[in-house]
Amino acid sequence: MGVPGADDDVVQIKEPSKAGEPFVITVNCPDKTGLACDVFRIILDFGLSIAKGDISTDGIWCYIVLWLIPHSTLLATSCSFLKDRLQSICPPCSASFYLVQQPQRSSPVYLLKFCCLDRKGLLHDVTKVLSELELSIQKVKVTTTPDGRVLDLFFITDNMELLHTRKRQDETCERLNDVLHDSCVSCELQLAGPEYECNQGITSLSPVLAEELFQCELSDNERRSQALSPDMTKLKKTNVIIDNSLSPAHTLIQIHCADHKGLLYDIMRTLKDMNIKISYGRFSPNTKGYRDLDIFIQQKDGKKILDSGKQSALCTRLKQEMLHPLRVMIANRGPDTELLVANPVELSGKGRPRVFYDVTYALKTLGICVFSAEVGRYSASAREWEVYRFLLDENCEFQLTSVFARNQIVDRVRRTLMGW
Numbered sequence: 125m126g127v128p129g130a131d132d133d134v135v136q137i138k139e140p141s142k143a144g145e146p147f148v149i150t151v152n153c154p155d156k157t158g159l160a161c162d163v164f165r166i167i168l169d170f171g172l173s174i175a176k177g178d179i180s181t182d183g184i185w186c187y188i189v190l191w192l193i194p195h196s197t198l199l200a201t202s203c204s205f206l207k208d209r210l211q212s213i214c215p216p217c218s219a220s221f222y223l224v225q226q227p228q229r230s231s232p233v234y235l236l237k238f239c240c241l242d243r244k245g246l247l248h249d250v251t252k253v254l255s256e257l258e259l260s261i262q263k264v265k266v267t268t269t270p271d272g273r274v275l276d277l278f279f280i281t282d283n284m285e286l287l288h289t290r291k292r293q294d295e296t297c298e299r300l301n302d303v304l305h306d307s308c309v310s311c312e313l314q315l316a317g318p319e320y321e322c323n324q325g326i327t328s329l330s331p332v333l334a335e336e337l338f339q340c341e342l343s344d345n346e347r348r349s350q351a352l353s354p355d356m357t358k359l360k361k362t363n364v365i366i367d368n369s370l371s372p373a374h375t376l377i378q379i380h381c382a383d384h385k386g387l388l389y390d391i392m393r394t395l396k397d398m399n400i401k402i403s404y405g406r407f408s409p410n411t412k413g414y415r416d417l418d419i420f421i422q423q424k425d426g427k428k429i430l431d432s433g434k435q436s437a438l439c440t441r442l443k444q445e446m447l448h449p450l451r452v453m454i455a456n457r458g459p460d461t462e463l464l465v466a467n468p469v470e471l472s473g474k475g476r477p478r479v480f481y482d483v484t485y486a487l488k489t490l491g492i493c494v495f496s497a498e499v500g501r502y503s504a505s506a507r508e509w510e511v512y513r514f515l516l517d518e519n520c521e522f523q524l525t526s527v528f529a530r531n532q533i534v535d536r537v538r539r540t541l542m543g544w
Contacts, residue, residue: 134217135210137203146175146191147203153214155186158472160402161392162213163188168386169260169477170206173543177388179405183426205258209283231281232288233262235316238300241307242274247494248484249303250276257296258283261480266497268517273309279316287313329502329511337451337466337511338504361414362446364439368428374403374420375429377438381417381446383410385543386476391417394445397471398438399424450479452538454530457515460495461524463487463533465512465541469501475510479541483512486540490533493517 134153140146151163160179167174167190177190236254240246247266254261263279286292297311329337362381370376379391388407395402405419422428429435451466465483467476480499487494496515501508522529 133207133211134214135207137207139203146193149188149190149192149206149210151186151188151210151214153186154217155181155184156215157399157401158392158396159186159213159215160188160405161389161396161470163190163210164386164389164392165474165477166206166209166213167192168389169209170202171478172206173385174388174407176409177405177407179402181403183401183403205283209258231283231285233279233281233316234287234313236278236280236296236311236313237276238304238311239273239275239309240304241309242268242272242493243307244491244493245488246274246304247276247497248481248488250278250300251481251484253299253303254278254280255478255481257299259287259296260477261499264480264497264499266494268495288315333455333464334502334504337453337464338509362443364442366429366435366439368430371420371428373428374422375435377417377419377421377442379415379417379419379442379446381415382413383415384449385541386449387415387446388417389476390445390449391419391442393470394442395419395421398441400438401426450476450538450541452534452541454524454534461516461518461530463514463516463537465514465537466502466509469508469510479510479512482540483514483537486537487514487516487533490520490522490536492520492522492533 134151136150136152138148138150149167151159153159164174173193175191175193177188180187251261259280259282261278261280263277265277267275269275280287282292284292287296293313296313300311301308363379365378367376367378381387392402401422401424403420403422405417408416423434429438445468449467451464453464455462455464463483465479467479469475484494493516494514495517498513500511502511503509516524516533518524522533524530
């Protein structure tokens with residue numbers, strides 16, 4: 125761990141020498157609060173899985189090394205984008221950084237509005253194009269008109285910070301036209317105005333619906349719309365142990381839990397939101413569906429966590445975030461059937477990556493069309509949530525009023541989100 129030279133990059137990606145071997149990513153830069161969380165969030169945003177990893181920091185400098193499981197979509201261009209994204213969150217290697225830390229500038233929000241003829245898988249195909257173009261979806265409003273057309277409003281930001289240029293705008297519309305073919309009626313892209321603020325929230329949820337969606341405990345009752353599948357019962361075997369005997373300056377957290385997509389991000393965002401400092405962490409490989417993690421931590425003041433109440437609160441919060449990282453359920457909305465997905469928002473205001481992508485993919489594989497969709501924020505249980513609402517089209521092979529069919533849909537969506 126040390127300061128990179130003038131010709132060194134703070135982020136390095138080593139491609140495997142043989143097929144099937146992992147990519148190795150190293151991040152070597154000044155430390156900052158929540159750096160590991162931000163790194164793991166980007167890894168999740170790229171749809172990559174972490175085989176194993178190590179984190180080490182002295183509070184001033186941080187060194188992270190991750191072994192990523194390769195897949196066919198991690199091409200040379202993807203590696204370049206990934207490196208740029210990771211470097212963008214690393215503090216500068218200059219002495220002035222330690223004197224004045226400037227707040228991170230937020231990216232401008234753009235409105236992508238297009239109208240086209242409806243078809244199965246349309247929403248996911250559009251989402252996939254935006255993901256490939258490094259465009260992040262902030263809010264969505266999708267409506268199907270009586271004549272079979274779809275009006276989509278996507279509020280997006282550009283991870284490459286080039287959407288203000290005509291070339292980048294034209295490329296986005298051209299890629300969408302390639303996917304939509306002759307079904308595209310119109311496509312417009314412009315800087316978002318007041319309508320973005322108006323679409324921040326979502327249509328209100330009934331108290332009964334909100335209580336079930338945001339409940340802390342998973343239900344074993346198959347009648348409930350978040351009933352546990354066999355895979356979900358594995359999550360209840362999570363163990364979190366706190367040990368203060370192995371280090372004079374740090375508290376050790378030992379975690380044994382079922383693995384899922386975004387697990388390390390869920391742990392890191394929890395520690396970040398609780399103002400817990402990570403000094404060292406080791407993440408072992410997946411073994412028969414489970415992971416073991418050892419993380420040496422300190423409170424914000426640099427002291428160990430000795431108070432039993434704080435220890436209990438930390439264990440409870442970690443278990444909750446690992447047991448129930450995403451909420452998925454189906455409910456009635458008047459005469460219609462609605463799929464709801466919710467995830468907690470970081471205190472920094474960032475939502476979970478790829479949720480919309482994964483949900484629309486699951487619905488596409490099931491052959492279910494979406495009549496309307498919206499994404500917004502909702503406050504419940506003393507925290508902010510990102511809520512995705514999909515009104516499902518009844519014209520599909522599923523009998524949406526059937527409890528069995530609804531459980532099938534919830535199970536497929538949850539499996540996709542969890543990476544099972």
